[in-house]
Amino acid sequence: MYLSSKRRNQLFREGGMYHVFWDKGFSGFAKPHSQAFHQYTVVESGRISQLHDGEIGSQFKGNVFFSPKDCEHSLFVYNDDTVYYTVSFSDEILNAAMEAVPGIPDGFFAKSSLFPMAEADHNTLIKLLGILMEKPEHAQPGVFNDWCHICAATVVMMLRAIGDARRSGQRDISENGTMDAVLRYIDQHYCEDFKIDDLIRISALRKSTFYAYFQSATGTTPKQYITEKRMREALRLIKDTDMPYSRIAEDVGYNDFSTFFRNFCRMTSRSPSEYRAQMEEEKKGL
Numbered sequence: 710m711y712l713s714s715k716r717r718n719q720l721f722r723e724g725g726m727y728h729v730f731w732d733k734g735f736s737g738f739a740k741p742h743s744q745a746f747h748q749y750t751v752v753e754s755g756r757i758s759q760l761h762d763g764e765i766g767s768q769f770k771g772n773v774f775f776s777p778k779d780c781e782h783s784l785f786v787y788n789d790d791t792v793y794y795t796v797s798f799s800d801e802i803l804n805a806a807m808e809a810v811p812g813i814p815d816g817f818f819a820k821s822s823l824f825p826m827a828e829a830d831h832n833t834l835i836k837l838l839g840i841l842m843e844k845p846e847h848a849q850p851g852v853f854n855d856w857c858h859i860c861a862a863t864v865v866m867m868l869r870a871i872g873d874a875r876r877s878g879q880r881d882i883s884e885n886g887t888m889d890a891v892l893r894y895i896d897q898h899y900c901e902d903f904k905i906d907d908l909i910r911i912s913a914l915r916k917s918t919f920y921a922y923f924q925s926a927t928g929t930t931p932k933q934y935i936t937e938k939r940m941r942e943a944l945r946l947i948k949d950t951d952m953p954y955s956r957i958a959e960d961v962g963y964n965d966f967s968t969f970f971r972n973f974c975r976m977t978s979r980s981p982s983e984y985r986a987q988m989e990e991e992k993k994g995l
Contacts, residue, residue: 714742717797721746724850727860728797729841735786743781747818748797749867750774750784751826753835755791756928758941759784759823767937768823769928771831773870777818785941789978794838798860801853806864810872817871826870834866888912888926895931899938900962905931939963940976947981948988954981 717728722745750757750768757768759782768774776782786793807813826834837859844856891908908931909919920930927934939961946957958969973981 714744718745720846720848721797721799723848726799726801726847726853726857728847729838729845729860730795730797731792731838731842731845732786732795733790733792735789735791739784739786742783743779744797745778746797746799747778747803748776748795749864750776750793750795751831751834751838751867753792753794755786755793757784757786757791757793758937759821767927767929767934771826771828773822773824773826773834773867775822775867775871777821780821782821785944794835796838796841796860796863798864802857802861802864805853805857805861806868809861809865810868813868813872822871824871826866827873830866830870834863837863837866888922891923892926895935895938899935899942900960902962902964935962936972937976940973943969943973943981944977944984947985957981 720728750759751773752768752770754770757774759768759774803818841856841859841863847854847857847860891912894908894911908923909916912919912922914922923931923934929937942961943957946952946960947954950957952960954970955966958966961969963969963972970981973984977984979987
């Protein structure tokens with residue numbers, strides 16, 4: 710199925726109850742958007758960066774991202790071998806799921822959530838979504854059929870994963886004990902010239918332990934995490950300003966423009982000028 714906000718909004722306006730999207734082979738940025746339906750995303754392999762409520766979180770295998778109605782969010786898919794599902798669903802599906810998950814507190818659906826899911830639950834969810842892809846959208850107003858029940862079952866698993874994480878005190882997948890200070894340092898100093906050894910000193914861990922903890926907390930290596938952080942900021946500057954590309958490269962931490970250009974092309978599958986042209990065309994279409 711094609712992940713079109715226009716198509717999905719029309720589907721739900723006409724009484725549809727769910728839409729399932731599966732993707733592999735895409736890398737790049739999805740512009741900020743909101744919609745009149747609920748949505749969650751689960752990654753089968755690879756990584757996605759989710760921007761929501763003014764925060765950026767890295768989503769990888771075993772994480773679930775939930776976005777309620779009318780909540781603006783966007784995402785960035787880093788590599789074209791990333792595989793993920795996006796499930797959009799109506800209030801009817803949500804209400805059916807909530808019957809199986811009693812005790813959901815007020816305000817549970819007021820904001821987006823990005824939380825881990827147990828491996829066994831993640832594997833079960835992927836299997837259910839594979840079955841649901843046989844009927845990837847519902848377009849029968851007022852008819853809650855067997856496919857709707859399967860979709861509701863996947864939403865139950867999503868709700869339980871978020872509830873379990875909140876009860877255990879996990880606020881966000883990026884927080885993982887001793888990695889907090891390291892990730893904060895990267896967020897504050899990504900545009901500066903520092904070495905991985907500086908991060909190891911901040912963590913006060915042995916080198917091998919540091920790499921293991923970092924991988925567990927972020928799903929990637931320190932070098933890749935820093936590169937992705939710099940590229941996200943470069944995307945924002947290219948989209949929102951008319952700064953020259955050489956200045957953007959310097960502002961996000963690259964003294965060598967060729968390295969910036971190479972990383973940008975590798976992660977977005979387009980050059981900085983091509984990306985800016987694409988953003989300008991999208992603005993004209995609004």
